[in-house]
Amino acid sequence: QVHMVQSGAEVRRPGASVKVSCQTSGYDFNTYSLAWVRQAPGQGLEWMGWISPYNGNTKYAEAVQGRVTLTTDTSTNTAYMELRSLTSDDTAVYYCAREYNRGWYYFDFWGQGTLVSVSS
């Protein structure tokens, strides 16, 4: 069965960077894109971007464009999300999700989430 396991909670100072990992198993990593979604405390869900492990293609949301980089390591079936120039507004739980993309598009499996706290 599909599993997506994310790295642990992180605390950063404003201006710093953070890199969150998402290790997957149970399916062919190369054939599904990986999406990243974040949720600020008490707030809704915000899509950040996706990456195709097959060819490295990416698409980013305007809100984080220029500060976020999504990468994958196909040798370990792991996806990474790096966010730079952090501010307190980036304090959130960050989720990876598998993007089903055969005709219809939706997120069918999710990681458990990684809390990133940004505070001086």
Place this chain on the structure above:
Amino acid sequence: DIQMTQSPSSLSASVGDRVTVTCRASQDVNKYLNWYQQKPGKAPKLLIYAASSLQSGVPSRFSGSGSGTDYTLTISSLQPEDFATYYCQQSYTSFTFGGGTKVEI
């Protein structure tokens, strides 16, 4: 960008009630509309995709309908485990989530 507006933002209901949540897109999303359930401290869970297709393993009391810009999630008979927050998501152009609907006792 496509904006998604859910209503209501919260509702109170009892076990056994029929519950309806609506989602309106700022433009036609051609049934590229998904619904998720999220419980506190947990990742979202896919319920419905393509406006009306039930994800495997999801109880049949959940159903979705709609087309164009207007979509509905219905829970036919609310169960104790259904108290949660529900989000719609358009996947027609990139991805956008609605603001969420909290279903409370």
